[in-house]
Amino acid sequence: MTKPVVLLAEELSPATIEALGPDFEIRHTDGADRSQLLAAIADVDAILVRSATQVDAEAIAAAKKLKVIARAGVGLDNVDIKAATQAGVMVVNAPTSNIVSAAELTVGHILSLARHIPAASAALKAGEWKRSKYTGTELYEKKIGIIGLGRIGALITARLQAFETQILAYDPYVTSARAAQLGVQLVSLDELLEQSDFITIHMPKTPETVGMIGPEAFRKMKNSAYVINVARGGLIDEAALFDALQSGAIAGAGIDVFVKEPSTDLPFFGLDNVVVTPHLGASTEEAQEKAGVSVAKSVRLALAGELVPDAVNVAGGVIDREVRPGIPLIEKLGRVFTALTHASVTQIDVEVAGEIAGKDVKALELAALKGVFTDVVSEQVSYVNAPVLAEQRGINVRLITTEEVADYRNVLTLRGALSDGSQISVAGTLTGPKQIEKIVGVNGYDVEIPISEHLVVLIYQDRPGVVGTVGGILAENGINIAGMQVSRAQDGNQVLCLLTVDSAVPQAVLDSVREAIDASTAREVDLEG
Ligand SMILES: NC(=O)c1ccc[n+]([C@@H]2O[C@H](COP(=O)([O-])OP(=O)(O)OC[C@H]3O[C@@H](n4cnc5c(N)ncnc54)[C@H](O)[C@@H]3O)[C@@H](O)[C@H]2O)c1
Ligand SMILES: O=C(O)CC[C@@H](O)C(=O)O
Numbered sequence: 001m002t003k004p005v006v007l008l009a010e011e012l013s014p015a016t017i018e019a020l021g022p023d024f025e026i027r028h029t030d031g032a033d034r035s036q037l038l039a040a041i042a043d044v045d046a047i048l049v050r051s052a053t054q055v056d057a058e059a060i061a062a063a064k065k066l067k068v069i070a071r072a073g074v075g076l077d078n079v080d081i082k083a084a085t086q087a088g089v090m091v092v093n094a095p096t097s098n099i100v101s102a103a104e105l106t107v108g109h110i111l112s113l114a115r116h117i118p119a120a121s122a123a124l125k126a127g128e129w130k131r132s133k134y135t136g137t138e139l140y141e142k143k144i145g146i147i148g149l150g151r152i153g154a155l156i157t158a159r160l161q162a163f164e165t166q167i168l169a170y171d172p173y174v175t176s177a178r179a180a181q182l183g184v185q186l187v188s189l190d191e192l193l194e195q196s197d198f199i200t201i202h203m204p205k206t207p208e209t210v211g212m213i214g215p216e217a218f219r220k221m222k223n224s225a226y227v228i229n230v231a232r233g234g235l236i237d238e239a240a241l242f243d244a245l246q247s248g249a250i251a252g253a254g255i256d257v258f259v260k261e262p263s264t265d266l267p268f269f270g271l272d273n274v275v276v277t278p279h280l281g282a283s284t285e286e287a288q289e290k291a292g293v294s295v296a297k298s299v300r301l302a303l304a305g306e307l308v309p310d311a312v313n314v315a316g317g318v319i320d321r322e323v324r325p326g327i328p329l330i331e332k333l334g335r336v337f338t339a340l341t342h343a344s345v346t347q348i349d350v351e352v353a354g355e356i357a358g359k360d361v362k363a364l365e366l367a368a369l370k371g372v373f374t375d376v377v378s379e380q381v382s383y384v385n386a387p388v389l390a391e392q393r394g395i396n397v398r399l400i401t402t403e404e405v406a407d408y409r410n411v412l413t414l415r416g417a418l419s420d421g422s423q424i425s426v427a428g429t430l431t432g433p434k435q436i437e438k439i440v441g442v443n444g445y446d447v448e449i450p451i452s453e454h455l456v457v458l459i460y461q462d463r464p465g466v467v468g469t470v471g472g473i474l475a476e477n478g479i480n481i482a483g484m485q486v487s488r489a490q491d492g493n494q495v496l497c498l499l500t501v502d503s504a505v506p507q508a509v510l511d512s513v514r515e516a517i518d519a520s521t522a523r524e525v526d527l528e529g
Pocket of ligand 1: 074075098099102148150152153170172173202203204205208209230231232256257279280281282
């Protein structure tokens with residue numbers, strides 16, 4: 001059997017390959033080389049990148065088998081998440097893998113600037129013993145302004161508090177309670193710019209944050225202020241930074257990230273009061289190992305068809321242990337649901353009843369939709385694009401939970417409204433210590449039959465001899481019946497007969513059954529593959 005192919009498009013920690021294990025074919029390419037990337041991505045199941053590979057709409061369109069894009073790091077600026085979602089491709093990252101490293105590099109930049117360490121080192125190596133030129137400043141009792149008090153901002157706060165500094169922060173999305181918990185004073189952006197001795201930026205790059213530190217912001221800063229950016233290139237306007245440094249509007253800057261990367265000859269590189277590093281925030285052994293192992297685990301899960309806690313374009317999140325067995329069950333119920341439909345679907349209710357209803361069961365809704373569309377569209381259906389497919393078809397989807405359930409611990413039901421005004425439903429449960437998947441209801445008829453790869457659903461007028469006729473036709477065609485349940489409607493003499501059979505039932509055989517028993521419904525549900 002051929003193994004799924006995982007493409008490593010950048011240099012990743014050796015622990016990444018170890019964590020992927022032996023179940024994959026590993027290929028390598030240089031993701032920064034566009035033509036190499038487009039050729040290499042064509043037939044792979046997963047791609048692993050850092051920040052130098054542009055996984056944009058063109059690359060995603062070229063990747064016909066792609067199921068997961070894994071970013072061994074935090075930032076996803078180099079991945080077109082919208083295009084991936086449309087194509088059903090899961091995007092995962094390693095959101096906490098490198099935050100400690102980035103926070104420590106930021107502290108490194110702050111100390112380098114405060115004590116002129118890189119410049120003094122370069123001078124001494126060049127034969128100059130200059131002490132007064134490199135007189136610095138203590139951090140003790142200084143005001144540190146943090147713009148963006150997220151994961152890295154909080155880590156920096158804790159580290160700089162050890163220097164007995166005063167931390168100010170600007171972050172419109174952080175509550176004052178969270179700031180108080182961190183021992184930080186939340187202030188307006190202007191207050192932060194005007195008062196801080198060191199200003200360090202830790203926001204994502206968004207339309208709102210790009211160029212936020214521009215000429216006007218520099219004008220508000222103290223002449224003695226230092227500015228640090230270990231977040232993303234472009235948050236600081238590079239031309240304005242050059243002017244501010246050259247004119248003495250600020251004392252200096254520490255920059256790890258640039259608008260264009262790699263960049264080796266920006267105008268401000270020539271200035272003495274600048275410390276620059278080539279996007280080294282995550283470049284530690286530990287961060288690379290954590291990022292590589294984390295995305296390798298996510299890739300394994302994603303290629304096994306499972307939901308991934310670190311997926312950024314799937315709403316499933318971490319799945320509760322008790323909810324997990326319901327995922328393959330409800331996906332199968334989704335496929336049965338589709339086989340039962342005879343007109344377009346306008347509404348789907350995913351009902352979760354029983355003990356698990358109190359848990360986060362969003363993953364069950366995604367799995368149900370994945371099942372519903374698996375046999376409907378030719379494109380790959382995943383947890384990622386299943387909700388998009390529902391939306392595109394104008395299907396209203398509701399997740400309904402109730403702890404009340406009559407006969408079982410938990411029952412999962414898909415209930416649909418069709419465009420001709422009719423309703424369909426299929427319900428299932430897991431029973432016994434082996435958690436056997438069973439169908440326990442179809443269109444309101446009660447049954448209890450283990451799910452198998454081949455199911456036949458028949459609805460007809462109740463009368464003697466029908467079961468024998470059905471069995472006879474199937475036997476004549478070499479189809480063995482594994483199980484059968486007949487359920488009579490409460491309000492009439494319609495009967496539902498649900499059969500599990502050992503092999504697929506060809507359409508011609510199904511048509512003979514329909515004719516012979518005058519069935520209003522005769523459907524085969526093939527769950528193979
Ligand atoms: N240099 C590196 O190698 C490196 C490594 C890791 C992370 N990063 C970057 O560091 C940055 C921070 O990462 P994080 O993990 O702390 O992210 P995070 O999402 O935990 O925190 C970002 C914070 O920015 C805040 N924010 C958003 N818009 C804002 C605005 N307009 N004004 C002020 N605050 C705003 C958010 O509320 C949030 O609290 C990101 O840009 C990330 O890509 C860089
Ligand atoms: O080194 C990298 O790959 C980028 C690190 C960092 O900017 C991130 O977004 O995780």
